[in-house]
Amino acid sequence: MSNSLKSVIVGTAGHIDHGKSSLIEALTGTHPDRLEEEKRRGITIDLGFAFLEEGGVRFGFVDVPGHERFVKNMLAGTSGIDLVLFVVAADEAIKPQTREHFDICRLLGVKRGVVAITKTDLVDRESADLVRLELEEFVKGSFLEGAPILAVSAKTGDGLEALRLALREEARKIEEKQTGRYFRLPIDRSFAVKGFGTVVTGTLISGKVAAGDEVELLPERKLLRVRGVQTGGKTVEQADAGQRTAVNLSGIEHTAVRRGMVIAAPGRLAKTRRIDARLELLASAPKLRHRARVHFHAGAAEGVAEVLLHEKAELLPGESALAQLRLADDVVVLRGDRFIVRQFSPVITTGGGEVLDPLARRPTRKDSGRVKFLETLERGSREEILRAMADRNILGLGMSDIVPRAGWMEPEVQAAAQDLAKAGTIRVVSAEPLLLLSEALFQEIAKKLLARVEVFHKENPLLVGIPREELRASIGKRVRAETFRAALEELTKQNKVVAQGDLVKKPGTEITLTPEEERAKEQIEQAFAKAGLAVPSVKEVLTQLAIENRRAEKILQILLREKVLVRVSPELIFHRDALGRLPSLLQNYKKSRGERIGVPAFKELTGITRKYAIPLLEYLDRQRLTRRTGDERVIL
Ligand SMILES: Nc1nc2c(ncn2[C@@H]2O[C@H](COP(=O)(O)OP(=O)(O)OP(=O)(O)O)[C@@H](O)[C@H]2O)c(=O)[nH]1
Ligand SMILES: [Mg+2]
Numbered sequence: 142m143s144n145s146l147k148s149v150i151v152g153t154a155g156h157i158d159h160g161k162s163s164l165i166e167a168l169t170g171t172h173p174d175r176l177e178e179e180k181r182r183g184i185t186i187d188l189g190f191a192f193l194e195e196g197g198v199r200f201g202f203v204d205v206p207g208h209e210r211f212v213k214n215m216l217a218g219t220s221g222i223d224l225v226l227f228v229v230a231a232d233e234a235i236k237p238q239t240r241e242h243f244d245i246c247r248l249l250g251v252k253r254g255v256v257a258i259t260k261t262d263l264v265d266r267e268s269a270d271l272v273r274l275e276l277e278e279f280v281k282g283s284f285l286e287g288a289p290i291l292a293v294s295a296k297t298g299d300g301l302e303a304l305r306l307a308l309r310e311e312a313r314k315i316e317e318k319q320t321g322r323y324f325r326l327p328i329d330r331s332f333a334v335k336g337f338g339t340v341v342t343g344t345l346i347s348g349k350v351a352a353g354d355e356v357e358l359l360p361e362r363k364l365l366r367v368r369g370v371q372t373g374g375k376t377v378e379q380a381d382a383g384q385r386t387a388v389n390l391s392g393i394e395h396t397a398v399r400r401g402m403v404i405a406a407p408g409r410l411a412k413t414r415r416i417d418a419r420l421e422l423l424a425s426a427p428k429l430r431h432r433a434r435v436h437f438h439a440g441a442a443e444g445v446a447e448v449l450l451h452e453k454a455e456l457l458p459g460e461s462a463l464a465q466l467r468l469a470d471d472v473v474v475l476r477g478d479r480f481i482v483r484q485f486s487p488v489i490t491t492g493g494g495e496v497l498d499p500l501a502r503r504p505t506r507k508d509s510g511r512v513k514f515l516e517t518l519e520r521g522s523r524e525e526i527l528r529a530m531a532d533r534n535i536l537g538l539g540m541s542d543i544v545p546r547a548g549w550m551e552p553e554v555q556a557a558a559q560d561l562a563k564a565g566t567i568r569v570v571s572a573e574p575l576l577l578l579s580e581a582l583f584q585e586i587a588k589k590l591l592a593r594v595e596v597f598h599k600e601n602p603l604l605v606g607i608p609r610e611e612l613r614a615s616i617g618k619r620v621r622a623e624t625f626r627a628a629l630e631e632l633t634k635q636n637k638v639v640a641q642g643d644l645v646k647k648p649g650t651e652i653t654l655t656p657e658e659e660r661a662k663e664q665i666e667q668a669f670a671k672a673g674l675a676v677p678s679v680k681e682v683l684t685q686l687a688i689e690n691r692r693a694e695k696i697l698q699i700l701l702r703e704k705v706l707v708r709v710s711p712e713l714i715f716h717r718d719a720l721g722r723l724p725s726l727l728q729n730y731k732k733s734r735g736e737r738i739g740v741p742a743f744k745e746l747t748g749i750t751r752k753y754a755i756p757l758l759e760y761l762d763r764q765r766l767t768r769r770t771g772d773e774r775v776i777l
Pocket of ligand 2: 185
């Protein structure tokens with residue numbers, strides 16, 4: 142495959158019977174109609190394709206039907222085209238689908254085109270000139286203003302050379318596609334080829350695809366393997382953005398793939414049923430009410446959607462507004478994708494627009510920041526958008542929140558995040574995997590943590606600090622573990638808190654016990670130390686002390702937190718020295734009498750009663766010093 146050729150997709154547009162398919166045949170030698178019914182009725186029903194290589198350009202033609210009943214097929218083919226070949230018959234001039242197709246091209250953001258006045262063999266020169274004037278007027282102020290208008294005849298071949306030249310000239314002005322983006326191919330056909338299996342076709346709108354690649358079928362989220370790739374009817378090693386592409390897939394039946402599905406780089410796109418968008422209503426359309434139902438078309442997909450207007454109760458003809466499209470079925474779109482809406486019934490094209498947030502949230506009255514957020518998505522730089530996303534996402538943003546929304550490459554996200562971190566507006570909570578949080582939110586969390594530590598000290602003057610888990614729980618589930626860790630780290634770095642083992646405390650807070658309390662602490666420790674494994678009950682120990690019970694309890698807590706004492710079961714507490722002797726005791730037993738030990742042997746070994754033996758053995762199981770098998774333990 143030579144890379145010097147530029148790939149350009151040309152889509153036809155125009156009223157039924159105006160000669161679109163004939164013109165494609167005259168240009169390429171291929172008649173694009175392929176269905177039996179199309180041949181019989183002499184009209185185009187579904188999309189047809191043809192290819193032409195000349196003048197350094199590889200043209201892929203998508204021929205669409207003009208019949209008003211098949212506009213939805215036309216829509217599937219028109220998204221992704223670079224150039225429109227806008228066809229108007231000289232003997233009929235502008236007709237309803239001339240207008241509708243024109244509106245669709247404009248709403249889909251088609252930037253360039255060539256106008257062909259065809260069937261000129263059927264009219265005299267003056268009539269053809271009149272149609273030209275009419276067309277010049279018609280395209281004024283649109284993307285087609287100033288586009289070449291050529292008089293041709295598919296029948297006689299008149300003007301075809303000039304048309305080819307004009308197409309080549311326009312093709313030259315088209316920007317090169319960026320193949321360095323994630324692979325995405327909206328599927329417009331799926332069929333089986335004998336000996337190959339499932340083949341899907343579509344306009345490759347971004348990235349590239351090669352045999353052997355793993356791709357994801359969406360919205361099904363199925364991983365599939367690419368067996369082979371064709372462009373322009375020829376097998377190639379790799380297809381690039383901007384080419385009509387056929388992909389041979391293994392691992393799926395062709396009937397399981399439908400028009401409107403997408404194959405893409407795995408994990409980079411997400412399905413959705415809520416899209417926030419800029420919606421434009423055609424001047425020719427009736428007004429659109431909040432909650433109106435519409436037909437929705439994006440890429441090769443179509444569905445039914447409810448329109449929720451964000452700022453107003455109704456949208457007037459010619460106006461635009463921010464709106465949410467709530468879809469009945471999953472679609473796969475990215476920020477910046479164009480879409481078309483058609484009135485529910487009778488079905489006519491009424492508007493369209495641009496996707497701003499493909500993974501939109503349910504609209505709520507509380508959400509006052511949405512309009513501003515969408516305006517940033519519409520006009521902002523990458524940094525501004527990333528920051529706005531972070532501001533609205535209190536849980537933090539990962540790659541999987543950013544990439545399927547914006548379509549940015551990972552290094553682009555990383556670079557923008559670094560810039561924002563340097564500017565102090567975003568906190569990189571974790572670099573790998575990426576987790577971003579707005580700096581303001583991060584500071585708020587740190588502040589809350591600090592406040593919680595302070596309150597804990599006030600409420601528990603006898604305790605060293607708050608256990609990590611307790612602190613974590615106090616700020617709720619809306620903070621991820623990574624964020625908690627990072628915030629704690631930040632507070633530690635600033636010397637606002639000190640982490641001491643499992644405890645978090647303010648620096649300089651030492652618990653000072655009264656001499657009386659000190660003595661009680663010693664007495665408790667002594668009581669357990671002396672008892673060895675035959676420990677007294679907690680109550681027994683505490684009631685013997687000279688201080689009141691509540692304070693005695695606190696002192697006991699201190700000893701537990703200091704790990705001088707260890708709670709083995711709700712009722713039983715042991716001194717760490719007593720427990721510390723157990724491993725060597727068990728190992729000696731293992732050496733002399735084997736690895737298995739029953740409860741009686743354990744009682745004998747430790748000199749304790751069953752009351753202590755059972756909880757102790759369970760503790761040893763938890764500590765992985767022993768493992769229970771039936772009535773016995775295996776010493777590990
Ligand atoms: N005389 C004359 N007839 C033409 C010319 N181009 C097309 N036709 C005829 O016009 C009829 C319609 O042509 P198509 O090419 O099928 O028109 P189309 O725009 O593709 O129609 P749809 O796809 O159904 O919208 C056919 O009978 C063609 O033979 C032309 O330049 N001159
Ligand atoms: Mg046709």
